[in-house]
Amino acid sequence: MAKTIMVIDDSASLRSVVGIALKGAGYDVLEASDGRDALNKLTGQKVHLIVSDVNMPNMDGITFVKEVKKLSSYKFTPIMMLTTESQPEKKAAAREAGAKAWLVKPFQPPMLLDAVSKLVLP
Amino acid sequence: MEGLRRVRKRFLRPGEHCVTREPMMLSTLLGSCVAVCLFDPVAHVSGMNHFLLPVRNPAAGPATLDSNAGRYGLWAMEILIDNKALKLGARRERLRAKAFGGANVLQVSSGALPERYSIGTANVQFVRRFLEQDGIPLVAQDLGGLNGRQIYFYGGDYSVYLRRVPRSSTVAIIDEERGYLRHAIAAKQRKPQVDFFEDGPGSKA
Numbered sequence: 482m483a484k485t486i487m488v489i490d491d492s493a494s495l496r497s498v499v500g501i502a503l504k505g506a507g508y509d510v511l512e513a514s515d516g517r518d519a520l521n522k523l524t525g526q527k528v529h530l531i532v533s534d535v536n537m538p539n540m541d542g543i544t545f546v547k548e549v550k551k552l553s554s555y556k557f558t559p560i561m562m563l564t565t566e567s568q569p570e571k572k573a574a575a576r577e578a579g580a581k582a583w584l585v586k587p588f589q590p591p592m593l594l595d596a597v598s599k600l601v602l603p
Numbered sequence: 604m605e606g607l608r609r610v611r612k613r614f615l616r617p618g619e620h621c622v623t624r625e626p627m628m629l630s631t632l633l634g635s636c637v638a639v640c641l642f643d644p645v646a647h648v649s650g651m652n653h654f655l656l657p658v659r660n661p662a663a664g665p666a667t668l669d670s671n672a673g674r675y676g677l678w679a680m681e682i683l684i685d686n687k688a689l690k691l692g693a694r695r696e697r698l699r700a701k702a703f704g705g706a707n708v709l710q711v712s713s714g715a716l717p718e719r720y721s722i723g724t725a726n727v728q729f730v731r732r733f734l735e736q737d738g739i740p741l742v743a744q745d746l747g748g749l750n751g752r753q754i755y756f757y758g759g760d761y762s763v764y765l766r767r768v769p770r771s772s773t774v775a776i777i778d779e780e781r782g783y784l785r786h787a788i789a790a791k792q793r794k795p796q797v798d799f800f801e802d803g804p805g806s807k808a
Contacts, residue, residue, distance in 0.1 A: 538694065565686050580800060586678050
């Protein structure tokens with residue numbers, strides 16, 4: 482059974498591109514447009530990895546990580562940040578919040594998929 | 604007109620962008636490149652980028668968003684929107700865009716034209732597709748064609764003044780901007796690193 486990866490980004494174009502790469506590698510993809518939308522969509526189904534943008538409206542990526550860590554069903558779900566953001570403080574905040582990895586755009590699919598394969602839950 | 608003389612001005616070179624809450628006058632010179640003027644009229648945030656997709660083989664068809672060129676374009680737009688405009692208080696649902704540029708040296712009628720002749724078309728296709736997919740209304744545009752353009756975007760009222768560049772000068776602009784971008788694109792496309800925050804299933808990359 483395919484593993485499910487949630488992709489969170491406020492850009493539909495970016496979600497689409499990341500989704501193409503992940504689906505091409507055999508993953509199921511669940512999309513959300515920001516942190517709040519993602520929390521609303523985490524309704525009990527198994528998610529093996531979350532790939533999240535940082536700068537988003539309604540709820541940014543770092544706040545989202547903090548919120549997910551409060552959810553008993555998802556607190557062990559690995560989260561990778563995929564962002565144009567390069568500020569060291571943001572990266573440190575993501576790490577502090579509990580994110581597992583940080584990848585700066587523009588990404589190359591092989592690198593994304595390699596990181597995903599290392600982080601995705603069995 | 605007297606007031607405009609006191610407005611801060613900035614000229615954008617290929618690969619550059621500027622986003623501000625101050626009503627600045629942003630200008631640029633476009634050949635094959637495209638510039639997206641973005642604004643949120645409620646938050647009074649305005650900005651512009653100037654980029655060229657690194658299309659390797661435009662004759663092979665439009666640069667899809669998930670191609671290397673498309674991902675570079677996505678990055679250029681995200682820097683403008685996510686990293687700058689939204690941080691200054693713009694809201695994605697209020698954003699409006701005006702897009703310019705994407706000239707070709709010759710009329711594109713055949714897929715077999717050399718790269719420099721059709722790269723403008725690839726840029727135009729990318730910008731239209733990106734804005735449509737991201738739901739950002741394209742409220743004004745002057746894209747494609749055979750002439751380069753000089754544009755001035757005023758953040759005070761979001762108006763654009765456009766001057767067409769004669770074709771003889773357009774060829775020179777296109778050659779210059781592509782040379783200019785070679786370094787910028789190479790720098791931005793250097794293999795990014797994944798930072799893993801702890802040892803475990805994914806030890807340091």
